[in-house]
Amino acid sequence: MQIVSWNVASVRARLPLLKTFLCEEKPDIVFLQEIKATSENFPFSELKKCGYRSYIHGQKGFNGVAVLSKKDLQNQVIDMPAISGDIQARFVQVEDDNLIYISVYVPNGNPPLNDLKDTSRLAYKLEWMQAFNNYVHQLSTCQKPIVIGGDFNVIVHDFDVYDAQLFQGNALILPSVRAQFSQLECMPLINTLRYLHPTEKLYSFWDFQQGAAQRNMGMLLDYIFISSILKDKLYKSGIYKQYRFMEKPSDHAPVYCFLDDF
DNA sequence: ATGGCTTTCTACGAAAGA
Numbered sequence: 001m002q003i004v005s006w007n008v009a010s011v012r013a014r015l016p017l018l019k020t021f022l023c024e025e026k027p028d029i030v031f032l033q034e035i036k037a038t039s040e041n042f043p044f045s046e047l048k049k050c051g052y053r054s055y056i057h058g059q060k061g062f063n064g065v066a067v068l069s070k071k072d073l074q075n076q077v078i079d080m081p082a083i084s085g086d087i088q089a090r091f092v093q094v095e096d097d098n099l100i101y102i103s104v105y106v107p108n109g110n111p112p113l114n115d116l117k118d119t120s121r122l123a124y125k126l127e128w129m130q131a132f133n134n135y136v137h138q139l140s141t142c143q144k145p146i147v148i149g150g151d152f153n154v155i156v157h158d159f160d161v162y163d164a165q166l167f168q169g170n171a172l173i174l175p176s177v178r179a180q181f182s183q184l185e186c187m188p189l190i191n192t193l194r195y196l197h198p199t200e201k202l203y204s205f206w207d208f209q210q211g212a213a214q215r216n217m218g219m220l221l222d223y224i225f226i227s228s229i230l231k232d233k234l235y236k237s238g239i240y241k242q243y244r245f246m247e248k249p250s251d252h253a254p255v256y257c258f259l260d261d262f
Numbered sequence: 263a264t265g266g267c268t269t270t271c272t273a274c275g276a277a278a279g280a
Contacts, residue, residue, distance in 0.1 A: 009268075013268080034279085036270065060271080061269090061277095061278090062270080062277090108278085108280060109280095170280080171280085172280065205280075207267075207279095209266060209267045210266065210267085
């Protein structure tokens with residue numbers, strides 16, 4: 001089976017490219033982030049015509065996540081036990097008989113310092129990641145293996161960005177953020193991209209501005225994790241970079257992995 | 263990079279993204 005994670009930066013703006021993608025690559029499961037839509041304006045029926053059911057946690061204008069699936073899924077969980085007062089749609093969970101599927105959109109966290117009007121976005125990011133780690137840790141004690149796809153908004157290694165110096169102090173690269181991210185690997189969950197490509201220079205995001213994609217000024221922010229019990233089923237992973245260069249692209253490319261069928 | 267792009271919203275500029 002093929003699993004994909006893609007920050008589409010608006011599911012409505014991306015609908016033509018998303019449909020092309022689904023027809024070309026025929027993934028079984030797709031984790032979407034930044035759908036920027038609610039259930040009122042999410043294109044359920046258009047995606048149904050492509051053969052996919054949609055399970056969404058929507059929000060008007062910003063954020064929003066979804067899981068698309070060729071087969072019916074059950075037990076939709078709309079949010080993890082979140083930090084108090086959190087109203088942002090960054091988590092959705094569904095399952096089938098074999099697996100639990102989670103789509104996440106980790107907060108960006110910039111600017112990293114408090115200013116007078118805004119409580120720190122960095123503090124929110126770190127709190128959110130801690131709550132997510134706690135939830136996944138607790139979930140990993142149950143029998144069913146987990147698959148998590150998302151935009152983690154972390155530059156894990158300095159070689160995961162075109163110029164690490166430029167991003168010193170940025171909320172994507174801070175040691176505290178990297179430390180939260182690395183807890184996922186301790187659960188233990190397998191990072192499907194890095195398990196098969198430990199040192200390869202891979203990017204999943206290129207800014208819309210300044211011809212960043214053409215100049216390959218990118219960074220790696222998107223990953224798919226699987227429970228370690230599934231690791232012998234993992235036989236391929238990578239990034240569909242070409243979708244960043246097609247008409248009306250997202251600033252993220254889809255990341256993928258393939259698992260042996262159950 | 264103090265977002266030179268893109269998207270959204272009770273829209274016609276501002277906020278957000280990374």
